[in-house]
Amino acid sequence: MILEEIAEKTRERIQKRRQQVSEEELKEKAYLLAGTEKERNGGIFPFPFEKALAREGISFICEVKKASPSKGVIAEEFPYREIAREYEQAGASALSVLTEPFYFQGSDDYLKEIERAVNIPILRKDFTVDAYMLYEAKCIGASAVLLICAILDDRQLMTYMEIAQELGLSALVEAHTEEEVRRALACGARIIGVNNRDLKTF
Numbered sequence: 291m292i293l294e295e296i297a298e299k300t301r302e303r304i305q306k307r308r309q310q311v312s313e314e315e316l317k318e319k320a321y322l323l324a325g326t327e328k329e330r331n332g333g334i335f336p337f338p339f340e341k342a343l344a345r346e347g348i349s350f351i352c353e354v355k356k357a358s359p360s361k362g363v364i365a366e367e368f369p370y371r372e373i374a375r376e377y378e379q380a381g382a383s384a385l386s387v388l389t390e391p392f393y394f395q396g397s398d399d400y401l402k403e404i405e406r407a408v409n410i411p412i413l414r415k416d417f418t419v420d421a422y423m424l425y426e427a428k429c430i431g432a433s434a435v436l437l438i439c440a441i442l443d444d445r446q447l448m449t450y451m452e453i454a455q456e457l458g459l460s461a462l463v464e465a466h467t468e469e470e471v472r473r474a475l476a477c478g479a480r481i482i483g484v485n486n487r488d489l490k491t492f
Contacts, residue, residue: 292359296393297441300417303391313422320425324457335458339411339434340481342383349383351413354404356388357395374404384434386413398430405431413462417441424453434460434481439470447477 328335343349354370354377357363374385387404388396396416405412411433416423418437427435437450447463454461463479465471466488474482 293438293440296359296390296417297419299392300390300419300423304420304422307426308422313425316422316425316429320428320457323428327458337433337458337460339384339413339460339462342411343481345383350381351384351386352377352380352382353386353415354388354400355386355394355396355415357393359393363395370400371403371407374408378408378410382410384411384413386415387432389414389416389430398426401432402430411460418450421450421453424450424457424459427459428457432459434462436464436483437461437479438464439473440464440466444473444477447473447479451478 324335343351354373356365356368356370370387374387377385385404385408387401388394389398389401390396401412401414412431413434413436414427414430414432415436416427418424418435419441424435435450435454437447439447442450451461451463460481461479462481462483463474463477464483464485465474466485471482471484
């Protein structure tokens with residue numbers, strides 16, 4: 291099952307990162323950034339990702355992706371900043387930036403640099419399996435995080451959505467089946483993305 295394989299590789303990745311930066315240190319930095327953001331906006335979080343999607347008309351989330359398990363390398367030359375700027379100029383409401391390094395050849399650095407290059411909100415597209423990744427997302431400049439029903443139980447979904455809320459991050463909850471949509475709603479999801487690809491077999 292490719293999805294569980296990716297999730298397990300992500301757990302290993304986060305375990306290694308914990309040895310470099312402790313969860314306590316990263317969490318403190320993330321909440322400090324969140325507090326500053328909240329103070330700057332009159333005591334409330336702006337949640338720009340949700341606002342961007344709620345505007346009248348069709349909203350596009352455009353993806354910055356170098357590779358995928360199904361397609362292999364999509365872009366040998368990968369001018370990610372230029373791609374992001376072109377999306378913004380073309381009218382994208384938000385961006386989705388892959389940060390998973392092994393299967394999608396993504397990078398946190400891509401997101402950090404793109405965040406400085408554009409003025410639209412960014413979803414950190416990764417396989418969130420640990421609260422540590424929510425703190426990372428805040429620290430690298432994301433406005434939203436991806437939570438995939440197929441790799442998270444209800445307790446994890448609710449916990450991660452609660453932490454995201456506290457950090458001023460929107461949570462896009464991804465579902466593939468009708469049952470997963472029901473789970474997402476029951477857990478309090480405000481944004482649900484329906485993926486027509488079965489991530490367990492792609």
